[in-house]
Amino acid sequence: MLEKYEKAGEIASKVRNEAAKKIKAGVKVGDIVDFVETSIKDTGAGLSFPCNVSINQIAAHYTADPGDETLFCRGDIVKLDLGAEVDGYISDTAVTVIVEGENADNTDEDGNLINMPGRLDNGDVEVSEEEIELRQQIKEASSSALENAISIIRDGTTLNEIGEIVQKTIQDMGFMPIVNLSGHSLERNNLHAGLSIPNYPDGSDHKLQEGDHIAVEPFATNGIGEVNDLPNAYIYSYLRNRPLRQPDARKLLKDISVNNTYFPFSKRALIDKYPDLKSLNRAMRPLLVSRSIYPYSALKEKTDGMVAQTEHTLIVEKDSCEITTL
Incomplete structure (x- = not known):
């Protein structure tokens, strides 16, 4: 140790x-x-x-x-x-x-x-x-x-x-x-x-x-x-699994729960699986609303x-x- x-x-x-x-x-x-x-x-x-x-x-x-x-x-x-x-x-x-x-x-x-x-x-x-x-x-x-x-x-x-x-x-x-x-x-x-x-x-x-x-x-x-x-957050942490309706949001939450279970993460860690930032933001929104992930405001x-x-x-x-x- x-x-x-x-x-x-x-x-x-x-x-x-x-x-x-x-x-x-x-x-x-x-x-x-x-x-x-x-x-x-x-x-x-x-x-x-x-x-x-x-x-x-x-x-x-x-x-x-x-x-x-x-x-x-x-x-x-x-x-x-x-x-x-x-x-x-x-x-x-x-x-x-x-x-x-x-x-x-x-x-x-x-x-x-x-x-x-x-x-x-x-x-x-x-x-x-x-x-x-x-x-x-x-x-x-x-x-x-x-x-x-x-x-x-x-x-x-x-x-x-x-x-x-x-x-x-x-x-x-x-x-x-x-x-x-x-x-x-x-x-x-x-x-x-x-x-x-x-x-x-x-x-x-x-x-x-x-x-x-x-x-x-x-x-x-x-x-x-x-x-x-400040109004915006750039760093997040995983809180819990939640039932989500949107397929892209469900997939994103599953990825986060597996790969970012313990440590905070940013959008840079997720963007490779999405064609652009807009699509990533769209998938993240239900996670924030449902409190599946926590945003750390600047x-x-x-x-x-x-x-x-x-x-x-x-x-x-x-x-x-x-x-x-x-």
Whole structure:
């Protein structure tokens, strides 16, 4: 078991580092998602969730649908969140990248603005050096909070103590933790296994135990420190079988129940069996209405603050912890 957790962490760490170097202005979000997911699968591992690539005010739960034309722009603060699973044993890791390079044209050959669902702007932004420096500081607040949290994690550490050090680190650097996003415990075939690892002192006296597997992920922002749902979802999870009238919906639900039983999935994982995105969306609609699958809405900082995220998967030890995704 331990070796499989470590292998999953090693794979995710390597792919994370390689993918982060590819995030440049003018690159498509979809190309990064393709690279991450293909690279993980090429090792023989599976995805513990779809690769998340969340830009600026979008904090989490964004991934590229098939055909997504969203581009990175200079100065973007990008959260790259990914994970691998080896025989059901999971890794989960994230890094924040401040995008460098030259912006690409944000119009098509007819001069129309390209639709970029992964952005809250039109992809033609000018970011000042002062703003880039601010975003770098937000990134450092998140990474410092994770480093400080890891330093206290051992058998007997309480969840409140973790939240306290995360909040103090981020606030001492002039920013806010996002209080309604948290880390989580991990078990085989279970990405969110019951424990929430807070980013603020929540009063929990639950003590970590030697052998616990957890993901710690401080989010830092220059906003108020809360997220809310955006209208659209890009990531889903299987809930249950339901009787469905439409043949294409029944077939899709059967495929999901077999191939995506335990781990979240995106439309990219399903599109190969459908001629186009419209037909896939039509088949998915009854699954959503019947609550056969659950949609995870993309999440935005409530006051449009910029957001950074840093995350590692840890195994709690008697006097410290092992970082599997280092």
